[in-house]
Amino acid sequence: MTSRGEDQQAAREARLDELHDKLTTAVDQLVSGEDWKRALAFAANFRSRSFNNTLLIWAQHAAAFERGLVPEPTPSYVAGYKQWQGLGRQVQKGQPGYQIIAPVTGRFASASPQDAESWRRLGKFEKPRPGETVRSKMVGVRPAYVWDASQTAGDDIPEPPRPHLLEGEAPAGLWEGLAAQVKAARFTLAEAASASEIHGANGVTDYLAHTVTVRADMDAAARVKTLAHELGHVLMHGPDNQEARQHRGIGEVEAESVALMVGAAHGMDTTSYTIPYVSTWAAQVEGREPAEVVKATGERVRSVALKILDQLDTTQVGNGTPPGLERDTPAREATRQTFAADRPAPARREPVLAEARSL
Ligand SMILES: [Zn+2]
Structure with a gap:
């Protein structure tokens, strides 16, 4: 690699690091906000x-x-x-x-x-x-x-702020590029007509069946963001990853952070979905502050995002800071042992219900 190439690589890494820092800050702001506290205080009434x-x-x-x-x-x-x-x-x-x-x-x-x-x-x-x-x-x-x-x-x-499904078009060629990587990892890509077919989720990765399923009834932007999230699961969270197995929240934080980075590199702002999603899942990890949970995933997320981005032949945002996370943002799949369903964390549900769902 030329020194110019190395400089560029370093600049990309720095941009992704910066993006992750901003995500961490945004999560921290959301979970320390009034809406979040009121929702938690209300939830505490339910045993x-x-x-x-x-x-x-x-x-x-x-x-x-x-x-x-x-x-x-x-x-x-x-x-x-x-x-x-x-x-x-x-x-x-x-x-x-x-x-x-x-x-x-x-x-x-x-x-x-x-x-x-x-x-x-x-x-x-x-x-x-x-x-x-x-x-x-x-x-x-x-x-x-x-x-x-x-x-x-x-x-x-x-209620805590909820993720909003992205609307509009997907960056050109991104779906095809991500789909090729899913396939290269020996997973079959499938479609679900609606969320009700996949446990209320937008997407599901099944590590045993080796399938990735994405809802068909969303805008292209939401579909491609979901595909990036599921590809994150495919590359990071197989049955061998004990940490993600034990703390589903960590796996979700990582997969969605990867989706944020892949989106941002294509000029796509995923924050209206990503920040509430990451916040609710990070808050599910017991004994640690949500921002701390997000922060700890930075290195892994960056390296996986870079790996994905390197294999894409799409037009990526070359210079400047990717959009999203710039403004003040006001802003919950085990799942059995085998699959991770991409849906908001069950923050407002009793913990046992999440288990029962996968029966
Ligand atoms: Zn997921």
Whole structure:
């Protein structure tokens, strides 16, 4: 490589690094914003439920959907009648509650807690004797009823900003170039008529079947952005990548960051989709700040993006800063072991629901 070539290469890397820094900053701004905090505070009102109850809720919600009682096939926020009232919302007339199993607890008291025989159950209003230790214990179950948010009306439900599907044309030749790389990685490219065919996602990479599927019913810009995202998964997140397996959020952050870079190199601004998408998935990684999660992926993302860009014969933005991430941006697939579905993170859903979805 000539020194001029090396300079150019260094300049490209610097541009991608800069782009990634801006993404990190934008994610940080979004997750520290008021909308995000309100959405989190609201979500904190919903506890996760047992696996059995989650399945009960899902089955009954699906039945309600089939009867035309709820607009979405999958449940969102689910709570009891009085809890909804406490949140400023009322269950609407004619909406059936979903029956779940609630634990019944009793209060027990003992003067010598070490002795298992010494515990006695307290009556409803009975107070323990002085010096006694009191503990609650599950003594049985009873049926309880819960309703999905879509069965209630009242105060607004604060939601984190959502990714917006890109609109318009795709850069010339980009789809073909990315498709060739998917094929070169020995994956078959397929189309899904709509999101409902692929678990509500825009695209899916199946590492076992070796297929990449992209929704057909989106604008070309959204389709090509999705293809770049799935190619990112193909190149980075096979079954051997333990980190991405354990933290789906990291895999999604990486794939979408690659899509951002590939898009930007072609003058395509993907930020209205990428920033909320990356933010919600980064926020799913426990124990780390979202911006920190994004920042840590920088090197990997840059090298994969460069690899993809190097193999394209498209016209790429040669100089200057790529668009996107320039203005102040106001701004959630395991999936089984085998596939990664490209859709917003289940931030507003209970964690168990994400599991149940892949059953
Ligand atoms: Zn994905």
